[in-house]
Amino acid sequence: MEIKKHYKLYKDGKQWCCTALAAAAVSAGLMLGNASVKAATTTTNDSQTEQVVTPAADSTSQTTDLAAQEKTAQVKDNGNYGWLDSANVVNNGNLQVSGWQATNQAAGKDNRYVIAYDSTTNTELGRTKVNGNLARPDVAKAYPNVVNAKDAGYQATMNNLDWSKVKNVDDHLQIVSRYSNAANGEGDHVDSWSQPINLDKSNNAYLDNFSIVNNQLQVTGWNATNKALGKNNHYIILFDRTAGHELARQKATAVARPDVAKVYPQVINAQNSGFNVSFSLANVDLNHELQVISRYSDVQNGEGNNVNYWYAPKKFTPSNTSNQGNLDNFNLSNGELTVAGWHATDYSQVESNHYLILFDKSNNTQVASIKVTNVAR
Structure with a gap:
């Protein structure tokens, strides 16, 4: 088949x-x-x-x-990505920040802010609106599924910060990048918190003058440091280094120092870091080494938590201790005493007021004294 x-x-x-x-x-x-x-x-x-x-x-x-x-x-990438590229104090109190924040959660939130926040005290120092987004092709490449990644960048100068709210230079300070649906930055919002930012911690100072003027110890200078944050009481202390104890202290009134501010723009108190005080010479031994201390303290009497700057010690006694003089003329007539002579000593550098004293040796009493004007010899 x-x-x-x-x-x-x-x-x-x-x-x-x-x-x-x-x-x-x-x-x-x-x-x-x-x-x-x-x-x-x-x-x-x-x-x-x-x-x-x-x-x-x-x-x-x-x-x-x-x-x-x-x-x-x-x-459907609902991640919230961000980074603070830089944060620097400029102009003695402004904070210049730059970075980026990319997230699809920013949809419908067209108001962009950067906020300075003290996480140690849970206090906002201030906020600045970001006007104009910056192109960030690097971020767009890293997050291709985030709509605003290509324009995620920001740069702003925050010039309205209240630094008095910071209690210590080591406070945990952060920058918050925020997208909000409200004009003031509140309302519905999405935040990106930065890594902690570090303030300059140098302690800078100089003593412009430390001398005896009109029987007073005159002290002028400046002390600029971010360590003074939270320490609003500024004292100048006179210290006897030879004896090892404090002689006196004066509360300083801030003096404007634009020259210091220009050199240290990263230091918040540099603009008003100057001082000018004087001390009585009573109980001051000019044969001892004397030292000036600039102190910022968080209590009224200058104790408590404080930061000090010790200036170089100074001994006012001259190295040449010779004391020479001569009375050229002593004339008592017509009820008047006329004298002439000279007195030469390096002690005049620290004791600049020249007096002639008439003394009754028999009774060990002073009869009269007169301040004289020195003449060339």
């Missing part, structure tokens, strides 16, 4: 099937075998072969749908 095979395509759901038909030339006619179809299955017997064919068009559709799902998942 001659058997011939013919193939026929038919569709079962979304799949095309191929059926082999076996035909025999018999007198009784053609007999059709039963076909059984299963997805992704091929069945073969002597009389029938089945194949499952997956259409190319449907495969592409499935791949496209998967890619779309992945893309949709990526677009």
